[in-house]
Amino acid sequence: MKPETGIMIEFPLTGSDFEKAGEASSKIKRVLQQIGIRPEIIRRIAISAYEAELNVIIHAFRGVIRANIQPDCTTVSVEDEGPGIPNIELAMKEGYSTAPDHIREMGFGAGMGLPNMARCADEFSIQSKVGEGTQIVMTIRH
Amino acid sequence: MKKYFHSVRLLPDRCKGCVSCIKRCPTEAIRIRSGKAKIIESRCIDCGECIRRCSNHAKSAITDSIEDLSRFRYNIALPAPTLYAQFGADTPIEAILCGLKKLGFDAVFEVARGAEFVSRAIREYLAKGGYCRPAISSACPAVVRLIQVNFPELIDHLVPFAAPVEVAAKLARELARRREGLNPSDIGVWFITPCPAKMTAVRQPLGAEQSHISGAIAISKIYGDLLKSLPTEPADPACPRATHLGVGWAVSGGEASTLAPIHSLVIDEIHRVSEALDQVALGKLKHVDYIEALACAGGCIGGPLTVENRYVAEERMQHRAQGKQPVPVEDEMLEAVYRDVVDDGRLAIEPQPVMRMDDDIYQAISKVEVMEKTLGRLPGLDCGSCGSPSCKALAEDIAQGIASETDCVFKLREKVRDLAQEMVSLAEKLPPSLNK
Numbered sequence: 001m002k003p004e005t006g007i008m009i010e011f012p013l014t015g016s017d018f019e020k021a022g023e024a025s026s027k028i029k030r031v032l033q034q035i036g037i038r039p040e041i042i043r044r045i046a047i048s049a050y051e052a053e054l055n056v057i058i059h060a061f062r063g064v065i066r067a068n069i070q071p072d073c074t075t076v077s078v079e080d081e082g083p084g085i086p087n088i089e090l091a092m093k094e095g096y097s098t099a100p101d102h103i104r105e106m107g108f109g110a111g112m113g114l115p116n117m118a119r120c121a122d123e124f125s126i127q128s129k130v131g132e133g134t135q136i137v138m139t140i141r142h
Numbered sequence: 143m144k145k146y147f148h149s150v151r152l153l154p155d156r157c158k159g160c161v162s163c164i165k166r167c168p169t170e171a172i173r174i175r176s177g178k179a180k181i182i183e184s185r186c187i188d189c190g191e192c193i194r195r196c197s198n199h200a201k202s203a204i205t206d207s208i209e210d211l212s213r214f215r216y217n218i219a220l221p222a223p224t225l226y227a228q229f230g231a232d233t234p235i236e237a238i239l240c241g242l243k244k245l246g247f248d249a250v251f252e253v254a255r256g257a258e259f260v261s262r263a264i265r266e267y268l269a270k271g272g273y274c275r276p277a278i279s280s281a282c283p284a285v286v287r288l289i290q291v292n293f294p295e296l297i298d299h300l301v302p303f304a305a306p307v308e309v310a311a312k313l314a315r316e317l318a319r320r321r322e323g324l325n326p327s328d329i330g331v332w333f334i335t336p337c338p339a340k341m342t343a344v345r346q347p348l349g350a351e352q353s354h355i356s357g358a359i360a361i362s363k364i365y366g367d368l369l370k371s372l373p374t375e376p377a378d379p380a381c382p383r384a385t386h387l388g389v390g391w392a393v394s395g396g397e398a399s400t401l402a403p404i405h406s407l408v409i410d411e412i413h414r415v416s417e418a419l420d421q422v423a424l425g426k427l428k429h430v431d432y433i434e435a436l437a438c439a440g441g442c443i444g445g446p447l448t449v450e451n452r453y454v455a456e457e458r459m460q461h462r463a464q465g466k467q468p469v470p471v472e473d474e475m476l477e478a479v480y481r482d483v484v485d486d487g488r489l490a491i492e493p494q495p496v497m498r499m500d501d502d503i504y505q506a507i508s509k510v511e512v513m514e515k516t517l518g519r520l521p522g523l524d525c526g527s528c529g530s531p532s533c534k535a536l537a538e539d540i541a542q543g544i545a546s547e548t549d550c551v552f553k554l555r556e557k558v559r560d561l562a563q564e565m566v567s568l569a570e571k572l573p574p575s576l577n578k
């Protein structure tokens with residue numbers, strides 16, 4: 001089958017907009033359920049999308065999350081305009097968080113974000129420029 | 143297509159086609175078609191929300207009645223602990239149990255006894271470790287069905303034990319068979335139920351191949367007769383009596399309290415359960431050992447087929463808990479049956495992916511595309527006038543070919559306006575022969 005069999009859904013994200021946190025990923029989850037992807041796979045995609053979505057809301061000014069759903073795999077990508085990550089290796093360590101205190105007090109940003117995403121995805125790539133922003137691309141095979 | 147049995151039904155004569163129920167249904171299982179509500183059976187989880195919501199009383203639950211007892215030679219009543227909360231705390235539980243016998247039951251067996259056994263099985267299960275955290279209670283059939291339908295990824299979290307009423311039914315049957323020497327086909331086992339979900343679970347069991355229960359009678363249906371049959375003299379119901387550990391399951395939090403000191407979370411009311419399960423699915427509640435989740439606000443005492451107000455019921459249960467408790471009796475036969483129940487009562491719960499739009503993934507993807515595009519054109523007011531619970535659901539129905547865009551009153555109006563404009567402009571046109 002040709003790649004255009006898939007479907008792309010996209011949501012804009014705004015930094016610090018915690019009221020909407022989780023909306024994009026739950027929408028993505030619903031679409032995956034409607035398509036009939038296996039529950040275990042949906043769970044991994046939903047978790048990576050949720051973590052990615054929250055990362056943007058916690059750290060960045062604005063961004064966009066996209067899910068490209070193909071019959072055999074889903075690619076979730078996020079791009080943001082924000083401070084960027086100075087030391088990616090460090091940020092990939094479990095428990096490391098750069099979330100400011102007031103955000104941690106809300107129960108977000110416990111530092112599970114990036115490692116959690118990497119664990120859920122079959123392919124994971126991250127690029128970041130300090131002062132400009134971050135892009136993450138994750139692929140999960142169905 | 144699989145046949146579903148559902149206890150919750152519509153009484154078409156009473157239904158006015160208002161949109162109260164479609165908005166509250168947690169699985170978006172109701173549509174209004176030709177002015178009447180229709181339940182999409184594969185999606186209904188029998189939570190009874192629509193029964194509570196409908197001010198025209200057009201939704202009801204099919205249950206059995208006392209007359210059905212004539213089908214069996216020997217009948218056992220299984221009263222849900224919630225039944226006790228329908229009577230003031232000055233009515234002893236013994237009196238309620240004897241009252242049931244006066245109504246025609248040959249024996250009674252408290253569901254609370256079953257609950258005590260299930261508590262023990264869960265405690266052992268959690269102590270062994272190695273389960274999917276957080277473990278989720280399987281006692282409320284509406285919650286189990288919600289998981290099958292909307293959260294199939296959480297099925298492994300459900301504890302693999304049958305609900306207390308099933309365990310009680312099995313125990314009661316075995317006791318009758320062994321002690322009274324009865325033929326299993328002569329024994330009728332009747333659950334006195336607070337909810338339609340349990341009724342559905344009897345006809346369409348969750349996990350276990352066949353239910354040990356013959357039927358279910360609504361508390362609200364039996365209440366009047368029972369009230370009149372309560373003995374005035376103290377009497378002995380002659381049955382194994384439960385302590386408050388089992389009786390307490392009627393109120394939300396009662397089950398979890400029997401599992402202490404584990405770290406548990408108690409959630410009641412089906413929409414809140416749904417919200418919490420969303421969080422579990424995101425892996426956010428991993429530190430919790432156990433989740434007690436009940437579809438009704440307040441727990442089973444808030445069940446749709448009860449009589450007494452939930453808060454009154456709760457207060458009465460507190461009162462009963464403080465009262466004198468029966469001394470638990472060791473019963474060898476029950477112990478032996480209990481082991482069987484735990485060992486072979488393992489539940490294998492299947493997912494029911496009713497959300498999927500098509501069995502073929504390519505078809506499903508193209509339907510989702512149609513749905514997304516359609517949704518973009520709908521007004522997003524979620525008014526429900528089209529008969530679907532939200533614009534999103536209408537878009538889904540359109541993609542499935544069971545609704546059309548002009549079902550939306552706003553879309554219809556747009557169309558009428560466009561047509562009207564076209565008519566005006568057509569009317570202004572004259573045939574060339576007349577055009578000067």
Ligand code: SF4
Pocket residue numbers: 150166167168169170171172181185186187188189190191192193
């Ligand atoms: S019983 Fe619950 S799930 Fe079934 S139609 Fe009514 S509200 Fe929906």
Ligand code: SF4
Pocket residue numbers: 189281282283284285336337338339340436437438441442443444445446
């Ligand atoms: S909480 Fe109790 S009464 Fe309500 S649906 Fe669940 S089992 Fe039935």
